Amino acid sequence: MKFTFSKSERLTHIKIIDSLFEKDSRIVEERFVYPFRVLYIRENTFEPGLEQPQILISVPKRRFSKAVDRNTLKRRIREAYRLNKPHFQVEGKLKLPDVLAFVYIGSTIEPSDKIHKKMAAILDKFTLPNETAN
RNA sequence: AAAAUAGACUAUCCUAUCGCUUUUUAAAGAGGAAAGUCCGAACAACAUAGAGCAGCGUGCUUCCUAACAGGAAGGGGAAUCUUCGGAUUCUACAGCAAGUGCCACAGAAAAUUACCGCCUUCGGGUAAGGGUGAAAAGGUGGGGUAAGAGCCCACCGCUGAUUUGGUGACAAAACAGGCAUAGGUAAACCUCACGCGUUGCAAGAUCAAAUAGGCUAGCUGCCGCAAGGCAAAAGGGUGGCUCGUCCGAUGCUAGUGGGUAGAUUGCUACAGAUAAACAGUGAUGUUUGUCGAAGAUAAAUGAUAGGACGGUGGGUAACCACUGACAGAAUUCGGCUUAUCGGUUUAUUUUCUCU
RNA sequence: GGCGCUGUAGUUCAACGGAUAGAAUAGGCGUUUCCUAAACGCUAGAUGCGGGUUCGAUUCCCGCCGGGGCCA
Helix, strand or coil, X not given: CCCCCCHHHECCCHHHHHHHCCCCCCCCEEEEECCEEEEEECCCCCCCCCCCCEEEEECCCCCCCCHXXXXXXXXXXXXXXXXXXXXXCCCCCCCCCCEEEEEECCCCCCCHHHHHHHHHHHXXXXXXXXXXXX
């Protein structure tokens, strides 16, 4: 089991990012798990055929005005995703969406173990087999 | 030895596991402020960036510097202390002796002043005294006078030119002028001196899908042998205005490239840091030695665990709990400003102890 | 990353360097009404922070702190 997170797993395509935050979009779905707001697109039509999903992490400047705080939060979220992701990419689980955006909506800097638990809960919701109907 | 003030330096450390970015594949990987963007430059583009005006900035002197509104050393001024010798701290500090404006309330009067008063030969003279005010026409004392007044004199102040000292700001000396220089304000307009082309790496360069259809060159009616002029100068560019300068309708024909997404580059090695010696009061400079090397791009430099070290609180103590200053590169440097738990060190002052 | 602008009552705006900082609206109290609304009267409430220039600063200058805008 590899816990890698290379640059190709980052979402850098501007058009996809624009379409993620476009209002009243058809392809974008949304899900709230405190302290995250998760936006996702199931099929990446701009760059099809990628093995790993591409993710984006965002911490609003309005709540955390200092760059140091935003950096630590983004690093904690990234590590939580990196360490949890391989546990949900095994046989018997559903495929993760192609494009994911994690927007931090909490107002305090949460510790790492809490972020890890919430990230596991999010990924569990995406990959549970009986969730296909919705 | 302790405390205070000022300056300089430093900016928690180690191990393990799992990772990220760069690339020379076995190494490197946040700061003193990386911050604010307040100044100054490098670098780059715009080719007329030319002339005048306007505008903006700076404002005691000399020096340092690539440059600066930064720094150093001085000069003048102010405040505090004083053993009256001076010391410390601060200082946007050119010009109201060119013009214009403004000066509330109080006060007779706020700037070519004249209400009360004083004197009077009743025409007038005068600014001594008058409660105000931030500011009231050099100050104090004496003489003088009808009453007064630099009207006259002494000392102090002011102004002017001279000499001496200093690179200079300026200082000192002696001389002259009764002082109409008439109060304050230039972080009021303004004047004077000096400086400033504009835009900022989202500058710019190279490669280059899809979509769209752009760009360049030539031709055009009239006058003239021709050069050229008129139609055709409205309009636009050149930071604002004027001059100057460049482009300049529509249509037809011919040719073909421009450039968005994206990628590469600019992109990290020098106005570097530091030690010693020398020069200099100093900022700083020179020589020699040593050392250093982030380069990401929806943006890496980390996460977790353990230990050490430091801090705060509790406890007689062992120890326990909490916690790790301010803060995160974005083209690069030099400064300034602001934030900052601590530690090291230098200088000065004060207090205490010992000799 | 770079470059402009801006800050006054709870809100929207005023105010030549002269102070008791004004107006509308919102708030509170009262009058009127059987009660409420409207109307009328009274009332509390502010110059973002720190320095400087000036006799005097919301205004002028400097430094911080906010807010908002432009540049692909």
